[in-house]
Amino acid sequence: MKKQLILEDGTIFVGEGFGSDTETIGEVVFNTGMTGYQEILSDPSYCGQLVTLTYPLVGNYGINRDDFESIHPAVKGFIVKEAAEFPSNWRSEFTLNEYFEMKKIPGIAGIDTRKLTRIIRQYGTLKGAICSIEADAQEVMKKLRSTKLPIDQVRQVSTKNAYPSPGRGKRVVLVDFGMKHGILRELNERGCDVVVVPYYTTAEEILNLSPDGIMLSNGPGDPKDVPEAVDMLRGVLGKVPLFGICLGHQLFALACGADTVKMKFGHRGSNHPVRDLETGKVAITSQNHGYTVEMESVKNTRLAVTHIAVNDESIEGLKHLDFPAFTVQYHPEASPGPEDANGLFDQFLALIESQKQEVTSHA
Missing domain, CATH: 3.50.30.20 (Carbamoyl-phosphate synthase small subunit, N-terminal domain)
Structure with a gap:
């Protein structure tokens, strides 16, 4: 037809x-x-x-x-x-x-x-x-x-109810803004005891689950259309180690005082080179986003840029200078795409472990 x-x-x-x-x-x-x-x-x-x-x-x-x-x-x-x-x-x-x-x-x-x-x-x-x-x-x-x-895409695709994905390892609360199953798979493969929660879950509700770490998923649309998530992030920052991907990265930036803007046509594909500013190494990454964190807006925050896109020098990674929290714009779980950045999940678990040891040493 x-x-x-x-x-x-x-x-x-x-x-x-x-x-x-x-x-x-x-x-x-x-x-x-x-x-x-x-x-x-x-x-x-x-x-x-x-x-x-x-x-x-x-x-x-x-x-x-x-x-x-x-x-x-x-x-x-x-x-x-x-x-x-x-x-x-x-x-x-x-x-x-x-x-x-x-x-x-x-x-x-x-x-x-x-x-x-x-x-x-x-x-x-x-x-x-x-x-x-x-x-x-x-x-x-x-x-x-x-x-x-529409401006309610996250509401359309987020889970309506919290649910567990049990494991014997560290407790990770995964906030679902439109989560790809690949993220849950990577946490499960590392033995994490995961609790998936809806996008509107409050900071108090998340902290009551006694998480060792908080994971922010990918998702659709404009991050500024999810103000409840920004409020939640301000309530958990500094209390629990945090790792964000894609939309989670953008929401983290907003919560820390940076700004986001819509890109002309976005990054969507499985062959986007990203440079790690600390090591100088370039990873080939999978990406899917139409918004980005504005570079100029990061200067007046307690955030540091950790990764940039080789093609257009847009921000691809951030970390907090005071709290155990980092995020990336690209998809380390790939699906589809290369697995160059898969080790970021191990980096997240190592951050959780180091925070636990720090708390223990001060006890």
Whole structure:
């Protein structure tokens, strides 16, 4: 079935529809990863977005039961050059089309994704609509211009109730702003006794769980739309060691007095080089964010920049100068992507252990 992708600037792409035949509107972004489309479509950080994949062939190894980053995908639509109809992989259970039909997600294939990516890079992210070929383009553009992008994405994807993921190691409270399962997996593999809590959990409620450490997850949208999390962070800073990823990193910065701004088109992919300012080493990282911590705003805080992006010199890591707390903008759990930065989870547990020893020595 023919479909069209209409952008708010008036650009129209015509292609073949797959998945659900419903109309959808969202923010059009692009991801440069060569693999990992299953993890991308199930990453809660894409809530409300139409994701363009720059790699030309998508779906060639199918959809399997093991590689999901969430149970229910929050992505609004998929835009690809070619959607493979006959995947070849021993783990494959569904084609891309079958899975998108099941989850009622619309997709469009057969369009010039290189041209679309160049438009986004030139003008920044745009609102777009995937709709039927019969839809009136002028009416769709009118609807696009009047549609406001949601500001409650974290509420949509965060867990509604706290739940445990038991282990015999250190107690970590994981605040779920739209958590990728890869983060929970890495903590579980290290034996952590994890308690996952909703994004609106207060500092008092978290401290009452007697955590050895607090983990802040990734998530979608503007960090300034989650003021309750900023209040919580101000209440726990200095009391418990803390490690934040992606949106958690941005919320930590806001809580410490820095500012965040929206990027022109963000970082989304699995090949982003990041330099550790202490060692000078460069890691290839997986990233997915549309906002960043403003460099100038860090100067008047008790924060230090620990990592920067090689490509645009934006902030990729922070640490607190007085408290046991550090964060990164990228994804050390990868999924998909390289595992260069996986050791940050070990660094977090080492920080917890050093704080315990310090408390013991002062007792």
